[in-house]
Amino acid sequence: MTYVLVLVVLALALPWGGAAVAGRLAGVLPPRAACWALTGAAVLLAGGTVGALFGLLHVPFLASLERLPLPRVLEVWPAAVPLACAAGVALLVQLVLLARRRLLHRSLLRRAWLSAEAGTGDGDLLVIPGSEVDAFALPAYRGRRGRVVVTSGMVRSLKAGEREVLLAHERAHLAGRHHLLSAVVDLAAVVHPALRGLREALAFHTERWADEAAATAVGDRRLAAAAVARAALAGASPGRVRGYPLLSATSGPVPRRVEALLLPAPSAPRGGARRASALALAGTVVALAATALALAYGLHEYVEHAAERLTGADGGH
Template sequence: MTLVLLLVVAALAFPWIVVAAARRLAAALPPKEACAAIVSAAVLAAGGTGAALFGLAHVPFLAGLERLTLAQVTTEWPAALPVAVLAAAVMAAQLVLVVRRWFEHRSLLARAWADAADAEADGGLLVVPGEGPDAFALPGRRRRPGAIVVTRAMLRALGEEEREVLVAHERAHLAGRHHLLSVTVYLAAAVHPALRSLRPVLDFHLERWADEAAAREVGDRRLAAAVIARAALAGSAAKSRRGPLLAVSSGPVPQRVEALLGPVPVRPEAASARASALGLVLAVVTCAVAAVAVAYGLHEYVELAAEVIRAR
């Protein structure tokens, strides 16, 4: 029983290691690859946690395979039933939270489309009235393609070249389906609290991804940096009112501007990249192995209980 409990603790604690490895790896990669690393780590860590809880919740089922009654198993291991019930309750709570967050996301998206219903089409943009400067990428819904929504105040605040940077930035969000990456990590965080810290990290790298795409399209990194700073700071209040699920946040603007004023991001040295990737892979594999070990350990314990009962 001690070994099983140790495996349970390991399976539920390893997502913290996965998060640390993912953050370190993301810092060493270009924005697009960093986002892939973060989302992959979140999904795999959430899956490992779910597997561990699933194994714990199936103690009565495993006992049934050995043709043991639940009373016989609890006699050999009194904690079997409470642990199984607790694991099942946690899984149920996780499922409710995941479903709730998903419908919250869909509700925000529906409200955003409703707010843009009276927008005027202008050169591929949906222009809405408003005194506050704002612009954001509106994901597609119900066979409607995604759109870039911008207020008239934002258009007045920017020159023609600056508008090109803004449109290219928001277009990159749509093309990369960044809202899906963001909501994936948000849903994964409902499974394990360690994954909550990955959301702001992902938001930052998503913004950096769009920043670099805009800079490439206009061919001027300094112009892109200036526009990103003005637009992000001007629209930060409006984005906070829309909530965290529809559009990614503006992120730490000074760091984004500093990155745009620097050289184009490149992949790190091969040795450093391999080391960081290996650390993430080991953390994820260890988490998965621990989850499988939990299920195997519980099965072995039930078999041992069966042998003890038959020997009586």
């Protein structure tokens, strides 16, 4: 039983290290690659957690399938049933939280589309009348394609060139399907608390991805930086909530984004030291995630092997 506990503890502890390394890796990668690295790490680490819990839950069920009497199982593994019950409760709680989170996603998206019905425009742009200063990318919903939503107040607060940057930024969110990446990481964070930090990291890097796309579209990084800063100042509101499904140019740590836009366009790590660092971090993330999954699988295999030994032992009496 000690072996089982070690496997479970390792599988549940690895996401803490994996999330920290994934955050470091994202910091040395271009925004697009950083987003995919964070999303992949979140999925793999969450999968390892679920696998470990399912392995524990599997013990009594496997014993019943092998027609092992419960007293015999408890004689060998006294903590088998309590641990299985705890794992079952944890999985049930995760399932409920995932369902609630997904329903919240759908509710927010539905409310956003209802609020955008007052808008007018052409193509993928909707302009909502009013003095409020806001702009966001509205993902596709029930057959309706994604739109860029901008209020009249935001249009008036920006210059012509800055408006082009804003629209290009929001269109980059839609084209890159950033809301799907955000939703995946948001749901993964429900599975394990260590993954919550990846949500903030992903939010920053999706904004950076859209910033770079906008700067490329207008061909002027300084103009893009000015537009992001002006839009954020004009639309600053402490009560607003951003993130999935409403991705906006005014969200995230704006000073860091502006600073990055005033620097040369990012590229893949170059030079021996930076490349080695990026490869080492990437390898560590993959290794930690793979180890979590391998531990979960190993737990399942160990339970089956132990059940076979118990079955053989009982058959020999």
